[in-house]
Amino acid sequence: MIEDAAAELFIENTYARTTIDQITTRAGVSRATFFNYFGAKSDLLWFEVDRAIDSLREACAEASATGSLDSVCQVLLALAGDFDERRVPLALTQGEVMGAADEVVQSGLLRIAAQARIFAAFFAARSARHPDDLLVRTAANALAGAVSAAWITWARAGIGRSPLQGYLAESVDVVFPGIRAAFDDVGRGNVY
Structure with a gap:
């Protein structure tokens, strides 16, 4: 869910204008959940x-x-x-x-x-x-x-x-x- 939300937002807003908060909101998860899986926003690209x-x-x-x-x-x-x-x-x-x-x-x-x-x-x-x-x-x-x-x-x-x-x-x-x-x-x- 996090990966899909990030992909959509990166294409809609660009990578630089997308925040972790936007990603977590779109995915319906908390910031803590995000950081359980990813160390940084750039990790979503890879x-x-x-x-x-x-x-x-x-x-x-x-x-x-x-x-x-x-x-x-x-x-x-x-x-x-x-x-x-x-x-x-x-x-x-x-x-x-x-x-x-x-x-x-x-x-x-x-x-x-x-x-x-x-x-x-x-x-x-x-x-x-x-x-x-x-x-x-x-x-x-x-x-x-x-x-x-x-x-x-x-x-x-x-x-x-x-x-x-x-x-x-x-x-x-x-x-x-x-x-x-x-x-x-x-x-x-x-x-x-």
Whole structure:
């Protein structure tokens, strides 16, 4: 209810002119209820992505303990299979209409950084390296960038878009061979 009320108000009034009080009134809930589910108004732009990031965190933690380096790709594709056209993030499709372009960029970067931290933890665990290691950070940021590029392209493809899995597979295929090769080189004793 909160998400739907916010989406309507953001389009009617713009993002900047919509207050949390307006959202809670339209949704028929209290401010306290709002803050039980969302930390800030900008979180409403990304609720689908935030849910995916939570699932990604759990799945990557599990895969880092038992899977291969490539298992992160399997995790990503499995999570992408849960998304259909009804779950396209508002921020990626309606940001301009809502007058939230600047907020979308700022809050979007926080989500990319969150994904990079998850990937860094995964790569560090799989390679027995520290999460702040240059190779780990570079691989994590490259993969987070590929995931973000896939999401944006998928969301903006419009009605009739192909499933997210295809976009994600194509985007990850651009960077993952280099990530795998870099970790293989380290495994052979090459140091960065």
